[in-house]
Amino acid sequence: MALLMGAASPAAFADKAPVYTGLFSNLAVQGHDPVAYFTDGKPVEGKKAFSTEYQGAEFRFASQENLDLFLADPETYAPQYGGYCAWAVAQGYTAKGSAENWSIVDGKLYLNYNDKVQSDWDQDRPGFIASANTNWPDLLTD
Template identity: 45%
Template sequence: MKKLAFLLIVLGLTFNGFGQKSKIFKTKNGALDGYDPVAYFTSKKATKGGETFTSSYNGVTWKFTSNEHKSLFEANPEQYLPQYGGWCAFGWSKGYAAKVDPEEWTILNGKLYLNYNEGVHKKWLKDKENMIRKADVKYAEAKVDPEEWTILNGKLYLNYNEGVHKKWLKDKENMIRKADVKYAEAQMK
């Protein structure tokens, strides 16, 4: 569990007066690290998309394995979007955003959920309904912009916006201590 702390959202846990949801989890390969969101539903497996079939939605590039999948997505993107912006479902149940392994996924009630790794996915599966309820609330209250980040001592810290990020950088040691306490409290729940 401590390994997940490196993806802790610092100001999302310590500043509660702002109102912005997290954006889509993406890498240099695009949303879902380049995996085809439609394939989870149609092929029932995680499948890398390609450069040939791409679409832009919410300012993020989505990749597909076929023109058919691209068309299905463009006709109804909300049907294929992963929950919590593609961030880890387990992480959000604890109140923080964590990157995902697109190979660790579940479709439940027509919704796509992703997890950080195989171990986290197995733990999430054991209590998924409860974790989904918690994650739904915590994600709805999310106050961060994953575009504003810093890696410090091997940990990734996300902030609300550019202005808050700059303030955080000036007092990062104190903010990290506060976030570590919040993280520890979340693990006890």
């Protein structure tokens, strides 16, 4: 079941997509279910049968229940900074966010580039979040 959510926003016309999907894909979170990080505590592959479009990207879910949770409140479950690497955004640039390198901080999902970056991120999550919040979404037009 594919549904279109949200109206065009200024980010929709930015130089970079508001949701990281990779060069040859339109899949957010590399096809992983963003709700599963909260409900299962781990990355879980989504299924095409349970998908929706949000901010110009396709989000997939492991179940109808997870899709329904997302549709009811996408801002709760969508990764921060569009799924770009949270540490990179804190540094003032964008980089790929990996579905395998993640954390939930204060009820929000953050993705990072790799294990090394995740380790750096873990050293000062609150500080990096504060910096990233200042930098985002201006980085989409750099």
